[in-house]
Amino acid sequence: MNLSxxxxxxxxPGASExxxxxxxxxxxxxxxxxLAEAETLDAKGLIVAPGIVDLGVFATDKPAFHFGGVTRAALMPDRTPPLDDPGAVRAATRSGKPDFWVHPLAAATKNLAxxxxxxxxLMREAGARGVATGRRWISDSGVMLRVMSYAAALDLPVFVHSEDGGLTDNAVATAGETATRLGLPQAPAAAEALAIARDLMLAEESGAHVHFRQVTTARGLDLIRDAKARGLRVTCGITPAHLFLSDIAVTGFLTFARLSPPLRGEEDRQACLDAVADGTIDVIASGHDPRGEEDKRLxxxxxxxxxxxxxxxxAMSLNLVRDGRITMGRLFELLSGNPARILDAPAGRIEAGLEADLIxxxxxAPWQVSSSKMAAQAGNTPFDGLPVQGRVRRLIKGGTLIK
Structure with missing residues (x-):
């Protein structure tokens, strides 16, 4: 329908407010x-913004996406079976339609092995918008260089997980006082920087656009910052959990705070907030990965x-605006504009000619996060019980009013 x-x-676009x-x-x-003939939608008291493009989710969870204002999502290849063939990719592109767009990321290696x-x-022809290593880092540098070179030839971004597996194998927490006090298997935060350093060298060698899906340490962010200054085609993201929670959140063995990469120390968390403000971080994504009791009650x-x-x-990302760290315009570059550019999707901005994905x-608007009341397939949120502000009242997908 035509709509005003x-x-x-x-x-x-380009406006800070x-x-x-x-x-x-x-x-x-x-x-x-x-428009001479159009239905009118009254947005009094509301902000009209581009629909959120969630870069790297692990499930097509439409009720949760609609609640949160997500109109498109890049789907990670970690499925059963993995997204490592054209048929699986084609099916994934159809899984959200008509009221949600799924942009699959092709598995970098067969069976993600x-x-x-x-x-x-072939997977690009079937709808893949990028290539991803999945939940794990590819340890073989020769394989990783071939991944990047092949993707670069097709102009597909490569999404990488950045933890050196030789250091993080069996670890569940970041090395430090909290992990030691709880007796948890731990790995040094430097495991992230080691993985990033290797992949930056391969990115320079191959010319690939590499997206570091989650960068959560000061040393890792310094490497990204330097690579951008040298003109490498690199982008990086983070989740609200790594911006607003430190490893103290796992005290009491709270499994909802068991994440990958694990929560970091306070110094690294502050470095992440600074990197959002100075432009080093390009994307804030949800890391949406609903897990049931059989996975978390352990x-x-x-x-x-x-x-x-x-x-x-x-709601969590709006805290960055309230705290004066970034403007509202910058926030939606992180949530919508930059993710859409990385995926080469015709959305992410309120701009003539783009698809009308709007929230x-x-x-x-105040509300309280409750794991038992979430619309998601499972309520494993590390923010359980937290009072927040910011609520989507209307969602428009491709010009159609969804809610």
């Missing part, structure tokens, strides 16, 4: 012209890593 969204404040302008939609796309390369060209060392993050992504949200 009036009365709200729209977040336009939302402005009092109407947004017009015709035939599923954003247009500049005022880190050895034999999968067929990226001893900490045996519990599966992961969190249900889609519903809390916007209308109240940044001040």
């Amino acid at each position: 969204i009036t009365g709200g404040k729209a977040l336009l 939302p402005k009092d302008v109407a947004v017009h939609v015709a035939e599923g796309r954003i247009v500049d012209a005022v 880190g050895a034999e390369l999968a067929e990226y060209a 001893p900490f060392a045996d519990a599966a890593p992961g969190m249900a993050g889609a519903e809390t992504l916007l 209308l949200f109240d940044p001040d």
